[in-house]
Amino acid sequence: MTEPRPGPDPQPMPHQQGRRHDLPASPFARSFGSQADRYDRARPSYPAAALDxxxxxxxxxxxxxxxxxxxxxxxxxxxxxxxxxxxVVAVEPDPQMLAVLADRLPQVRALAGSAERIPLPDRSVDAIVAGQAFHWFTRPDADREFARVLRPGGVVGLIWNFPDRSREWVSKLYQLTKQPEVPWADNFDPLDPALFGPAEQATLPFEHRLAGPEGLRDLVHTWSWVITRSQADQAVIDDRLRILISQYAELQAPVVVLPQHTTVVRQALR
Incomplete structure (x- = not known):
C-alpha cells in the first residue's frame, strides 16, 4: 500500500509514544486496489543507492x-x-495489489498481512523495508511488530519518492489536482527509541520516466486523493491535465521525465 506524499520530506521529530491513527481503514488507504494494474504501470521504482x-x-x-x-x-x-x-518476502493487505505482485514476481513469497499484523514468526527476518508506505501504518503497533520479527542486528529502511516541486510544471501538476485535506502528517515520527537506535536519513536525486502524456495521466490516477474523488471531479482533473500538457513541450514527448528525489530513513534494532 503506497502513496506519493506531496508535502515536504519527512523530518525526524521526537517519538510520540502511543500515537495512533486510523489510516489503514481510511478510504485513502483502501483506494489503491481499484487501480492496481495502472499503479504497477505508472508508479516509480527506487534507485539502487537508496536500497544500499x-x-x-x-x-x-x-x-x-x-x-x-x-x-x-x-x-x-x-x-x-x-x-x-x-x-525476499512481500506482505500487503490489499488483495488486488497482492495479486498483481504475485503474478509479476512469482519467485517472491507473497503474503496477505499488514505492518500491524505481520504473518511471520518471531526473529525471522534480517531487514524490513517499506517503500512509500510507512505513513499508512498504525503506531506504535507497527514498531512493536518490526521489533518482534527482526533478528538481532536487524534494520528497518523506510523509503519515499518525492517530486521536485521546484520545477514549474511539477508544482502545477499537484495544484491542478486540488488535493483535499489528507489525514497524514508531513513529519516523520521515528520508530520507538526503546526498540530502535537513532534514525539516519539521506536524500538522493532520482528521475521517473513515464510513457508519454498518457503515462503522466496514469500516474495522477494512482494518487489516493484523485482515486477517491467522484467521476465528475476526475474528469475536471483530466481536463486541467490536458491543458498543462499543451503548455509544456517536455510533457508531449514519448518519454516524460518526472524529476524527483528519494529519501531514506534507516533505524537499527537495539
Whole structure:
C-alpha cells in the first residue's frame, strides 16, 4: 500500500509514544486496489543507492538473509530487492495489489498481512523495508511488530519518492489536482527509541520516466486523493491535465521525465 506524499520530506521529530491513527481503514488507504494494474504501470521504482542505504547493517551483522517488504503494493520496491538477500518476502493487505505482485514476481513469497499484523514468526527476518508506505501504518503497533520479527542486528529502511516541486510544471501538476485535506502528517515520527537506535536519513536525486502524456495521466490516477474523488471531479482533473500538457513541450514527448528525489530513513534494532 503506497502513496506519493506531496508535502515536504519527512523530518525526524521526537517519538510520540502511543500515537495512533486510523489510516489503514481510511478510504485513502483502501483506494489503491481499484487501480492496481495502472499503479504497477505508472508508479516509480527506487534507485539502487537508496536500497544500499536502507539495508546497511551494523558492523559484524553480516549480509541480510531474509528481507521483508512491508506494505509491498504491486511489488515496485520488492523487485529491486531480488538478489540482495537469500529470500525476499512481500506482505500487503490489499488483495488486488497482492495479486498483481504475485503474478509479476512469482519467485517472491507473497503474503496477505499488514505492518500491524505481520504473518511471520518471531526473529525471522534480517531487514524490513517499506517503500512509500510507512505513513499508512498504525503506531506504535507497527514498531512493536518490526521489533518482534527482526533478528538481532536487524534494520528497518523506510523509503519515499518525492517530486521536485521546484520545477514549474511539477508544482502545477499537484495544484491542478486540488488535493483535499489528507489525514497524514508531513513529519516523520521515528520508530520507538526503546526498540530502535537513532534514525539516519539521506536524500538522493532520482528521475521517473513515464510513457508519454498518457503515462503522466496514469500516474495522477494512482494518487489516493484523485482515486477517491467522484467521476465528475476526475474528469475536471483530466481536463486541467490536458491543458498543462499543451503548455509544456517536455510533457508531449514519448518519454516524460518526472524529476524527483528519494529519501531514506534507516533505524537499527537495539
Amino acid at each position: 542505504l536502507a539495508l546497511a547493517r551494523p558492523a559484524g551483522a553480516g549480509k541480510a538473509g531474509r528481507i521483508l517488504d512491508i506494505g509491498a503494493g504491486t511489488g515496485k520496491l520488492t523487485a529491486t530487492l531480488l538478489g540482495r538477500g537469500a529470500e
